[in-house]
Amino acid sequence: MEFTQLSDLKKIVDQQAVKKRIVLCSAADEHALEAIKNAYEKGIITPVLVAKKEDLLACAKNLNFDLTDIECHFERDLPAIIKKSISMVTAQKADILMKGKLSTAELLSGVLNKEWGLKTRKFLSHYAIFEIPEYHKLLGITDVAFNIAPGLKEKVAIVKNAVDFSKRIGVVNPKIAAVAAVEMVNEKMSATTDAALLSIMQRRGQIKDCLIDGPLSFDNAISFESKKSKGLEGPVAGDADIILVPNIEAGNMLYKSFVFFANAKLCGIVLGAPFPIVLTSRADSKDTKYNSILLASAASNE
Structure with missing residues (x-):
């Protein structure tokens, strides 16, 4: 199979029997949450949001994102948010991990945590x-x-x-x-x-x-x-x-x-873990963020 357009990746996602579950770690980030909202509304993924309750609700309100049917987990602080998010993907309760309002170093430190992160050291x-x-x-x-x-x-x-x-x-x-x-x-x-x-x-x-x-x-x-x-x-x-x-x-x-x-x-993801990791930045365009989520969904194809 040869792809000529990033939109071709959607053909793979459309063939998947179940939409992939993507955990947005520290979800109270307007840029990342907007990307999740976009992908959700296009039928690409099932979102799981982990954040402080008041921060997430305020962020969702600014984006007109109705969370009524969205799975949300509310935690007290960032360490608890990171642990909850990564524990879900390592326990195979979700398929994809995405960075929200935290640094790349903080997220990857959690991914490599020996207690509740990856059990074996992986090359990312x-x-x-x-x-x-x-x-x-x-x-x-x-x-x-x-x-x-x-x-x-x-x-x-x-x-x-x-x-x-x-x-x-x-x-x-x-x-x-x-x-x-x-x-x-x-x-x-x-x-x-x-x-x-x-x-x-x-x-x-x-x-x-x-x-x-x-x-x-x-x-x-x-x-x-x-x-x-x-x-x-x-x-x-x-x-x-x-x-x-x-x-x-x-x-x-x-x-x-x-x-x-x-x-x-373009789009980009982190490879090497048992699950794809999406790292978008504030400088990325909306299309890049959406395409990266699309790529991660395709990468989690079995």
Whole structure:
């Protein structure tokens, strides 16, 4: 299956027998609650709201969000809110966790809490998908938000998270471009040596269910013309499904370049936990927030 638009993800969600339950942790945040309201009204999810009662009721009133039929859990303070929210998803009483009015660090600290969070340590990574007008299909990028300077071991884990997600939405053997500044291995540039090793590991079966090529410069990864001019061969160059960036700086700049220069639509989630995690920010557009919830619903597909 190949997707060309983010709206294609709704086809997966529409096929699910039951709407996914999404817990909004510290739900008294107008930006996050508005995104939940939008997705709920479009029939995408079943919301579960956890917050201080007075704060949530005031926030919902400002948004004209009728909570009569919405499952709400009222807690006394933020630590109790975090514990309640995460306990619900770890106990499989909900499918998706979403950040509300708290910091990313506070939420993830709760996710990794040994008492009521994840029972085993998981490698988390961020995965973003872009709908770019000039590209012929959706393009994934990882990791642009969590792992600052991943080494080879971490990059293997990042790839595996992305491949596992791809399976869940029906993308078979995604083409992964491990990008660097150049397409030739240079021992002074770790991005090129890591990319080459990842490519070899995939070919020898150490990394499964995908195709990896690298190092590839970014133009080689997404342009058939560039691929041809460089005399490159193989199925990944010019047709990448996923861009594996060498570090957070490269990923962040690529991410923002797509948004501000290429008018790209996007969504993003955190992978690696048994449940998808939605981290939206105040700077995200309404469409980005909705698409991220849509992506999380698709990612929780079984």
